[in-house]
Amino acid sequence: MTPTATSNGAARGPDDGRPRILIPEKVSPDGLAMLEPHFDVDVKLGLTPDELISRITGYHGLIVRSETKVTEEVLAAGKKLRVVARAGVGVDNINVPAATSRGIIVVNSPSGNILAAAEHTIALLLATARNIGRADGSLKQGGWERSKLVGIEVGRKVLGIVGLGKVGLNVARMAKGLGMQVKAVDPYANPDMARQAGVDLASSLEDILPVVDFLTIHTPLLATTLDLVGEDEFRSMKRTARVLNVARGGVYNEAALLRALDEGWIAGAGIDVFTSEPPTADSAASQIAKHPKVVATPHLGASTVEAQENVSIDVCTQVLEILRGGLPTSAVNAPIILPEEYRKLQPFVQLVEKMGRLYMQHFVRSKGGLVGGRTFELVYHGDLAGMPNTKPLYAALVKGLVASFSETHVNIVNATLIAKEKGIRISETHSHQPGEQTYANLVTLRAHAEDGSGQQTIEGYASGKRLYISKLDRFSATFSPEGTMIILHNYDEPGKIGGVGMVLGSHGINIRFMQVASLDPELKEAEADAVKGNEALMILGIDRPVDEKVMEGLRKSEGVLDVVLVQL
Numbered sequence: 001m002t003p004t005a006t007s008n009g010a011a012r013g014p015d016d017g018r019p020r021i022l023i024p025e026k027v028s029p030d031g032l033a034m035l036e037p038h039f040d041v042d043v044k045l046g047l048t049p050d051e052l053i054s055r056i057t058g059y060h061g062l063i064v065r066s067e068t069k070v071t072e073e074v075l076a077a078g079k080k081l082r083v084v085a086r087a088g089v090g091v092d093n094i095n096v097p098a099a100t101s102r103g104i105i106v107v108n109s110p111s112g113n114i115l116a117a118a119e120h121t122i123a124l125l126l127a128t129a130r131n132i133g134r135a136d137g138s139l140k141q142g143g144w145e146r147s148k149l150v151g152i153e154v155g156r157k158v159l160g161i162v163g164l165g166k167v168g169l170n171v172a173r174m175a176k177g178l179g180m181q182v183k184a185v186d187p188y189a190n191p192d193m194a195r196q197a198g199v200d201l202a203s204s205l206e207d208i209l210p211v212v213d214f215l216t217i218h219t220p221l222l223a224t225t226l227d228l229v230g231e232d233e234f235r236s237m238k239r240t241a242r243v244l245n246v247a248r249g250g251v252y253n254e255a256a257l258l259r260a261l262d263e264g265w266i267a268g269a270g271i272d273v274f275t276s277e278p279p280t281a282d283s284a285a286s287q288i289a290k291h292p293k294v295v296a297t298p299h300l301g302a303s304t305v306e307a308q309e310n311v312s313i314d315v316c317t318q319v320l321e322i323l324r325g326g327l328p329t330s331a332v333n334a335p336i337i338l339p340e341e342y343r344k345l346q347p348f349v350q351l352v353e354k355m356g357r358l359y360m361q362h363f364v365r366s367k368g369g370l371v372g373g374r375t376f377e378l379v380y381h382g383d384l385a386g387m388p389n390t391k392p393l394y395a396a397l398v399k400g401l402v403a404s405f406s407e408t409h410v411n412i413v414n415a416t417l418i419a420k421e422k423g424i425r426i427s428e429t430h431s432h433q434p435g436e437q438t439y440a441n442l443v444t445l446r447a448h449a450e451d452g453s454g455q456q457t458i459e460g461y462a463s464g465k466r467l468y469i470s471k472l473d474r475f476s477a478t479f480s481p482e483g484t485m486i487i488l489h490n491y492d493e494p495g496k497i498g499g500v501g502m503v504l505g506s507h508g509i510n511i512r513f514m515q516v517a518s519l520d521p522e523l524k525e526a527e528a529d530a531v532k533g534n535e536a537l538m539i540l541g542i543d544r545p546v547d548e549k550v551m552e553g554l555r556k557s558e559g560v561l562d563v564v565l566v567q568l
């Protein structure tokens with residue numbers, strides 16, 4: 001085969017035994033210099049998707065930024081690929097599940113560019129306030145427009161931040177330095193950090209929209225944050241307000257943003273990211289980019305010399321480590337369990353992650369707030385209590401809890417750090433109480449309310465590879481935490497099952513299984529007098545997700561106290 005040129009100018013053949021790394025985007029040389037003594041590093045800019053597919057065979061590592069689409073086809077063609085590194089945060093351009101199924105580790109740099117992204121947000125904030133883009137454009141065209149381009153001051157104005165994570169918190173600190181008042185919405189923000197940064201935490205987006213002069217979103221793009229701000233939200237803002245997006249295209253609905261600008265519901269926008277990049281001709285994204293009330297940049301949030309050095313060193317260190325057989329520090333998809341512990345703990349890792357997800361979906365959503373707080377206790381019984389290393393179970397709980405509100409990828413390496421960042425406290429108890437032999441391999445998850453008002457409990461166990469939930473709050477049950485489920489809290493009276501079956505049947509929804517969980521026998525006696533009849537939980541496994549109409553129908557069924565849709 002023809003030798004390929006390496007980034008340090010040397011020419012080597014691909015078969016000389018050294019691992020090979022392909023870099024199809026501009027990545028800072030600082031990290032690459034660490035790789036070059038050990039591997040063949042090929043920088044090949046401007047590859048088409050087909051060229052990438054045909055070239056990737058024979059490479060052990062691939063390092064990309066946001067432009068390269070690492071599709072299933074690319075991964076399938078990369079027969080020798082062991083690692084895909086994202087020199088940045090977002091991995092939305094990488095098919096992570098396909099990488100996982102092929103055992104390819106995906107790593108990123110979660111913090112290397114956050115300062116750059118925060119500073120870019122502030123740059124857009126000031127540019128929208130002072131019409132910098134239009135003024136610069138007009139002057140370059142020979143104009144001298146002063147009276148048309150009078151701006152506003154940002155000092156003493158209100159900045160609303162949605163998503164007070166790494167970037168959001170830095171934006172908040174910088175905005176305070178500009179003399180702004182900062183209000184933030186983030187159900188999982190760390191209140192201590194918010195207080196220290198001088199940020200008022202609000203309970204909902206609706207609360208802040210009418211009062212903010214600027215709004216900036218710093219959440220990941222998830223199902224729950226797609227179109228977070230649409231027509232209704234824009235209409236509820238001040239007509240003088242301006243919005244900023246240095247997160248991901250899609251957190252503001254682009255069609256709604258265009259209307260809001262055209263019809264004067266808001267005064268302007270500073271936009272760095274779009275749903276398609278570069279925006280396709282005539283799309284809402286391209287009209288926004290060209291709009292006179294918009295200052296637009298081509299996804300430059302992370303494009304500083306310093307940020308590019310940071311992310312390059314971050315990911316190249318990990319590529320080096322992985323290709324030498326070590327563990328990465330920021331793996332997006334690495335197994336959260338080490339091989340030697342895998343066999344014994346694997347079913348429990350899945351169980352505990354599902355218990356975390358069930359907790360977030362059942363208790364948190366059903367009560368409309370974070371009633372259970374962030375203090376958790378994991379109790380291991382039976383054989384599990386004797387396991388010396390339960391770190392994978394701890395990591396699995398953090399993963400299950402944060403999955404519903406963050407795209408942060410939790411693994412055994414970063415779980416403690418992420419729990420700390422999110423203000424989640426987890427204690428682990430190895431229960432060796434006598435007489436527990438019958439509870440071999442049982443796990444109890446307890447959530448303690450912050451105000452001391454009580455606790456919620458989920459219990460589960462694994463039998464071989466099968467997982468079961470045996471207790472949900474005050475109710476005893478036996479069901480597999482699998483797929484889509486509806487959990488109804490109801491009075492345990494005759495006729496309930498028929499009523500619920502009718503509602504689901506009328507919408508053509510098949511029931512896969514049904515379980516009635518009754519009040520824990522010990523509680524039953526104590527509570528029997530206090531409640532109107534007995535309460536029960538009805539757990540229905542269904543064949544597909546249902547819409548709000550079905551949920552509303554179930555809520556209206558007689559004797560139903562609460563209904564929650566759970567996806568596990």
Ligand SMILES: NC(=O)c1ccc[n+]([C@@H]2O[C@H](COP(=O)([O-])OP(=O)(O)OC[C@H]3O[C@@H](n4cnc5c(N)ncnc54)[C@H](O)[C@@H]3O)[C@@H](O)[C@H]2O)c1
Pocket residue numbers: 089090110113114117162163164165166167168185186187188189218219220221224225246247248272273299300301302303405406407408
């Ligand atoms: N434009 C760029 O070049 C650039 C550079 C860096 C990061 N980013 C993007 O910025 C975003 C934020 O990055 P980060 O590092 O701060 O992430 P992060 O995970 O540290 O913070 C995200 C925060 O959003 C919160 N959140 C999630 N859902 C929410 C909701 N519905 N309402 C309110 N808050 C919610 C989470 O609790 C978390 O605190 C990511 O999408 C990232 O890809 C863009």
Ligand SMILES: O=C(O)[C@H](O)COP(=O)(O)O
Pocket residue numbers: 065066067087088089090091113299300301302303
């Ligand atoms: O997710 C990120 O890290 C940013 O969006 C930056 O993307 P980039 O590396 O393509 O600049």
